[in-house]
Amino acid sequence: MSVRIYVPIDSSALSLGAEAVARAIRHEAAVRDLAVDIVRNGSRGLFWLEPLVEVDTPQGRIAYGPMQAEDVRGLFDAGFLQGAEHSLCHGPTDRIPFLAGQERLTFARVGITDPLSLDDYLAHGGFDGLKRAIAMAPAEVVKEVTDSGLRGRGGAAFPTGIKWKTVHDTPAAQKYVACNADEGDSGTFSDRMLMEGDPYCLIEGMAIAGLAVGATQGYIYVRSEYPHAFRTLQAAVERARAAGWLGASVAGCGRAFDIDVRLGAGAYICGEETSMLESLEGKRGVVRAKPPLPAVSGLFGQPTVINNVMSLASVPVILARGAAFYRDYGLGRSRGTLPFQLAGNLRHTGLVEKAFGVTLRELLEDYGGGSFSGKPLRTAQVGGPLGAYVPASQFDVALDYEQYAAMGAMVGHGGIVAFDDTVDMAKMARHAMAFCVEESCGKCTPCRIGSVRGVEVIDRIIAGEERGRNIALLNSLCDTMLAGSLCAMGGMTPYPVQSALKHFPEDFGIDKTAAA
Amino acid sequence: MTKETPSAAGLAALIDARRELPGATLPMLHAIQDAYGYVPDEALPMIASALNLSRAEVQGVVSFYHHFRRTPPGRHIVQVCRAESCLAMGAEELEAQVKAKLGVDFHQTTTDGAVTLEPVYCLGNCACSPAMRVDDDILGRMNGRRFDTVLHALRQTEGASA
Numbered sequence: 001m002s003v004r005i006y007v008p009i010d011s012s013a014l015s016l017g018a019e020a021v022a023r024a025i026r027h028e029a030a031v032r033d034l035a036v037d038i039v040r041n042g043s044r045g046l047f048w049l050e051p052l053v054e055v056d057t058p059q060g061r062i063a064y065g066p067m068q069a070e071d072v073r074g075l076f077d078a079g080f081l082q083g084a085e086h087s088l089c090h091g092p093t094d095r096i097p098f099l100a101g102q103e104r105l106t107f108a109r110v111g112i113t114d115p116l117s118l119d120d121y122l123a124h125g126g127f128d129g130l131k132r133a134i135a136m137a138p139a140e141v142v143k144e145v146t147d148s149g150l151r152g153r154g155g156a157a158f159p160t161g162i163k164w165k166t167v168h169d170t171p172a173a174q175k176y177v178a179c180n181a182d183e184g185d186s187g188t189f190s191d192r193m194l195m196e197g198d199p200y201c202l203i204e205g206m207a208i209a210g211l212a213v214g215a216t217q218g219y220i221y222v223r224s225e226y227p228h229a230f231r232t233l234q235a236a237v238e239r240a241r242a243a244g245w246l247g248a249s250v251a252g253c254g255r256a257f258d259i260d261v262r263l264g265a266g267a268y269i270c271g272e273e274t275s276m277l278e279s280l281e282g283k284r285g286v287v288r289a290k291p292p293l294p295a296v297s298g299l300f301g302q303p304t305v306i307n308n309v310m311s312l313a314s315v316p317v318i319l320a321r322g323a324a325f326y327r328d329y330g331l332g333r334s335r336g337t338l339p340f341q342l343a344g345n346l347r348h349t350g351l352v353e354k355a356f357g358v359t360l361r362e363l364l365e366d367y368g369g370g371s372f373s374g375k376p377l378r379t380a381q382v383g384g385p386l387g388a389y390v391p392a393s394q395f396d397v398a399l400d401y402e403q404y405a406a407m408g409a410m411v412g413h414g415g416i417v418a419f420d421d422t423v424d425m426a427k428m429a430r431h432a433m434a435f436c437v438e439e440s441c442g443k444c445t446p447c448r449i450g451s452v453r454g455v456e457v458i459d460r461i462i463a464g465e466e467r468g469r470n471i472a473l474l475n476s477l478c479d480t481m482l483a484g485s486l487c488a489m490g491g492m493t494p495y496p497v498q499s500a501l502k503h504f505p506e507d508f509g510i511d512k513t514a515a516a
Numbered sequence: 517m518t519k520e521t522p523s524a525a526g527l528a529a530l531i532d533a534r535r536e537l538p539g540a541t542l543p544m545l546h547a548i549q550d551a552y553g554y555v556p557d558e559a560l561p562m563i564a565s566a567l568n569l570s571r572a573e574v575q576g577v578v579s580f581y582h583h584f585r586r587t588p589p590g591r592h593i594v595q596v597c598r599a600e601s602c603l604a605m606g607a608e609e610l611e612a613q614v615k616a617k618l619g620v621d622f623h624q625t626t627t628d629g630a631v632t633l634e635p636v637y638c639l640g641n642c643a644c645s646p647a648m649r650v651d652d653d654i655l656g657r658m659n660g661r662r663f664d665t666v667l668h669a670l671r672q673t674e675g676a677s678a
């Protein structure tokens with residue numbers, strides 16, 4: 001009987017040599033005349049252990065990592081096919097503390113199954129949500145999503161069910177579902193992991209959205225920086241279509257829904273929903289003024305549901321287990337779970353799906369294991385390049401949309417980038433402004449011109465020229481950007497800039513007591 | 517990754533195959549850049565007439581997106597991530613080393629035509645920072661020494677195919 005071995009095909013695992021590991025295992029097994037069945041799974045999200053290889057044993061899946069091709073021979077010698085002890089062995093994967101403490105709803109299958117196997121997907125509860133949605137009236141499906149409390153995971157946290165209801169209630173001959181898979185935020189990779197590790201989950205979520213609002217065509221807009229995710233999605237859409245889960249009659253229900261996977265072209269602003277629509281229409285990604293809302297007049301002028309990958313991929317479990325099941329996780333108005341992404345200077349980087357309410361300190365210290373460098377952690381940027389820098393004094397605030405907003409920060413897409421005490425916060429503030437210069441769509445002056453001025457002013461502050469005057473100037477520039485920008489690109493660049501200035505004035509050459 | 521030289525017939529075939537797609541501009545530009553490594557001048561009026569746009573409109577689209585190149589790049593594209601997570605893990609030092617080893621700055625190509633160097637903002641490999649991309653391969657936990665190995669392998673495959 002052949003032994004089943006899992007070697008991830010996730011692009012981060014590949015970036016650390018997973019392909020060579022798979023080859024070495026195949027080779028070594030052949031040399032020893034042992035039968036192995038290598039499954040290329042997604043990643044479990046324990047990236048400090050990648051490439052993380054698992055062996056299926058009577059005791060469950062046993063984890064070995066980080067594994068390099070040159071370790072393979074020794075592992076065979078040690079008997080890793082039987083799950084034997086070894087310096088790289090971590091015992092049963094499910095019992096590794098980083099995983100054992102998580103609440104994986106959206107990521108339930110990622111890393112466990114073969115991403116492109118429909119049999120695997122079905123064997124792990126796949127399409128249960130879609131089957132239930134097919135048996136329900138569209139308005140009931142919308143209500144179920146509303147009742148779950150799901151809010152958009154792309155950044156703005158708008159209630160998903162309410163958005164769907166607008167599209168449902170707007171009559172039109174053609175409606176669309178547009179999945180925002182632009183994931184431009186630095187420090188985030190949950191969309192990528194899910195698209196590479198469980199693409200049918202996204203497809204199922206989009207099909208449910210399509211049936212609920214009466215849309216027959218879906219688009220997935222994937223950033224060009226994600227070549228693996230793009231290819232995996234294309235293959236998954238083809239297989240789902242061939243098996244009847246997409247097409248003229250979804251799962252034989254008589255209603256149509258299909259998906260086309262499109263590639264972005266390296267523009268951060270195309271993650272902003274109306275810019276993404278322009279791009280899908282073949283134009284420059286210039287932001288549209290609202291109203292009209294995309295839910296009323298979106299892609300090609302038609303009612304369009306626009307949702308982030310995580311929002312759509314959370315829908316199948318909501319439909320399969322019911323709104324109440326999902327809603328029971330979380331606190332206040334932040335319901336359900338969020339797949340947090342731990343990045344930057346941490347010992348244990350990776351994906352941690354937890355109910356809202358977990359604190360940054362738990363994530364950085366208990367899960368993240370503290371800094372990679374061994375130096376004290378000084379700050380973490382939460383919510384991507386437009387998110388605030390949170391100082392250590394605020395690490396105990398619960399991660400919840402409202403509590404973060406109250407302290408001038410945002411949870412956003414759940415990316416967390418940790419920095420040790422060698423970081424220069426004036427440099428990071430300059431970086432945020434320079435990023436805005438680079439990525440502004442150019443439509444409004446506060447963003448286009450303000451960011452250029454912002455970089456100049458920060459340079460003068462760093463150079464020590466008329467500090468007091470230039471800091472006042474920077475703050476007033478930030479106020480203008482905040483108030484006068486059409487979208488959050490110009491409107492939120494002040495978050496990282498001003499949080500850096502407020503919490504770390506010493507890095508800008510100002511006395512801490514004088515800055516307040 | 518040696519690319520073909522653009523030809524009018526080749527361009528026409530790539531454009532024609534996508535003419536009926538809704539919002540066909542980006543799919544056309546991607547197909548052209550995938551085939552030739554860049555978007556040649558002669559493609560613009562062809563796309564314009566296929567989609568009933570002005571040449572200036574197509575030009576405007578191409579120039580809006582960082583991904584599209586207007587001149588032939590080197591045989592390989594090397595990108596270094598400059599975004600926050602990678603900065604927290606030494607991306608600046610990596611960038612300096614890569615530039616020194618290649619002897620070029622961003623948006624330049626090595627004199628032997630082998631490598632074009634570009635900046636990138638996040639590759640979704642932030643859990644393995646600092647990150648780079650070489651053609652379609654994403655690389656993680658990079659440093660000068662690991663980059664030497666990668667360069668060496670690139671040069672060997674070049675030697676083998678030449």
Ligand SMILES: Cc1cc2nc3c(=O)[nH]c(=O)nc-3n(C[C@H](O)[C@H](O)[C@H](O)COP(=O)(O)O)c2cc1C
Nearest residue numbers: 152153154180182183184271272273307308311488
């Ligand atoms: C500059 C900018 C960049 C954005 N980037 C993304 C992105 O990469 N992915 C995403 O899903 N939403 C992004 N958004 C948010 C979208 O505009 C939109 O709110 C979201 O796609 C809606 O989906 P959701 O309700 O499921 O979150 C961005 C917004 C702005 C202003």
Ligand code: SF4
Nearest residue numbers: 441443444447487490
């Ligand atoms: S804020 Fe910046 S990115 Fe947003 S619409 Fe205005 S110019 Fe464009």
Ligand code: FES
Nearest residue numbers: 597599602639642
């Ligand atoms: S910040 Fe460099 S890969 Fe994400």
